[in-house]
Amino acid sequence: MTNLNFAELDSCFRNDDFPSIENDNRGIRFLKLRSMSRRETMEEFCSLHNIDLSELPSRQYFSHIFELPNITNENIDSFINQKYQEERQIRIANEDYLVDQLSRLQYFDWGGSFGNSLEKNIVDNYVKKIQSYERINDEIEGSLLTSLRGYTLNSWYNHWTTILIEDLFKDHANVLPTVGLVKKIDFFINNIPFDLKVTYFPEQLLAQKLRDRGFGNELTKLKQVCRTLNIFIPNDLTDKELRLHLYNKVSEDQRDIARQFILNLKELKREIISEAEANPTELKVWLYENQGEARFDASNRFFLVLTDETDITNSWKLKRNIVFLRQKINEHLDTITLDLARLNTEFYWRKTQQTFNCKSDILFIKQTE
Structure with missing residues (x-):
């Protein structure tokens, strides 16, 4: 374990060097405080602990609190949990309404892929290819509007279901949430930071496994x-x-x-997914190595893999089945033991020809009937 100072830890954070932070004696303390580093939150924390900030500019609050020996990790954890509960009560009051609204989406159809850039797709496939004024208007009212509607609805659905699922994790006693948004961290489990990724068994890998069989x-x-x-x-x-x-x-x-x-066909797919569940290393590495280039990172990830075994094309509906998800997530977290040998994940990123090391965990949730 290293003993980096605040400036060194901050440099690691800005350069996405999370392994160096995790391997430092005060690295997790840094990340927890980083999640609550908004001025108002810091001032509230300091007020609770009688910390005088009157002589300090707000940009120094974070480093000042970090170095205070009388502020324990327990103080920080307690405050984070308190703030989360305050925020959570607001969302709980709205949860039934939100789930009801999400249940109104009947078809999960992107309407054609826009990739990561709406503007690029429109310019490349409509603006630069069509010369006719009448035709481009027809395309706007037709295929472009269909694609835009599908993209927007699916993005809306993914955003709000992910928030609901994050709360299912953060509600558990073995999980410490983050207070504010902090890049690449949604919560801590046993003081290990994780970025939650809700996904499905990849179609490309499933097709490969079918061919292999x-x-x-x-x-x-x-x-x-x-x-x-x-x-x-x-x-x-x-x-x-x-x-x-x-x-x-x-x-x-x-x-x-x-x-x-x-x-x-269904039985073959069930067997493939069950084998991945029993030996998940290959799937975890695949998910890292096949992530989108624009959003690439090597952060610690907790993969939640959802599968409807009665009809795999309906797996997306599980994201709004909050009662079922809560039961399965709690069962996992109730008995979780984070063995570092199991968590350590190494993958190769072809774009930069680099090997990365991180920690990852995975939970398969399968609906069988």
């Missing part, structure tokens, strides 16, 4: 079944849209060939 390409197999059963195959959809469309058509078909195909 000799199943082949899912879309190709669906087309074969459709041809055998004389089910119409349209030609105006993308591969992803067509796969989902044909899957739904085959799922609804009651003939033995269709029913057996769907049963076999």
Whole structure:
């Protein structure tokens, strides 16, 4: 363990060097205080502990409190929990309304991918490609409006469900929340900082595992079944849209060939996900190595992987099933033991040709009926 001073820890934080902070004797103290470093919050904390700030500019509050020997880690934890409870009461009063509103979303459809930049997509695919005034107006009223609506609704849904799920973790006695927003940290478990990532089993990895098992390409197999059963195959959809469309058509078909195909496919996917749950290292590394370039980081992550085994395409609905999620998350946190050997994660980032080390945990929540 190192003994860095405040300026050195602050430099590490600004340079995203979280391993150096975690490996310092006062690193976790620094991160906890960093989460409550807003002026008003610091002043409230100091008032509670009779700390005189009258001679200090507000920009020095953080470093001043950090160095005070009479301010214990217990003092900091107690204050953080108190502030969280105050904020939480406001959200609890609104929780039923929010869940009801989120339940009104019937289809999780991005309407075409905008990637990380709405402006870039519009400029590249509409502004620079279309010369006709009439056509660009038609596109605005048609495909662009559809895509914008899908992108906005899905982003809205992901934002608010993530807040609800974060609270499920922060409500637990084994979890210390953050007070304010602090980059790459949502909460601490046993004094280990984590950034919560709510996700699903990756389609790309699932497709790879299906091929490894000799199943082949899912879309190709669906087309074969459709041809055998004389089910119409349209030609105006993308591969992803067509796969989902044909899957739904085959799922609804009651003939033995269709029913057996769907049963076999579901069972293969269940086996793949169960194997990942039993040995999650590969999946954790995959999630780090395949994150979006624009939002890349090597922070500690707690991956929450949601799967509806009755219909994997409906896994997104689990994000608003708060009663079910609370039960499963609490069961995990009630008995959690953070073994560093299990948490240590090493991954390679191809864009910079660097190897990174961090800590990560993972919890699979599966709906089976």
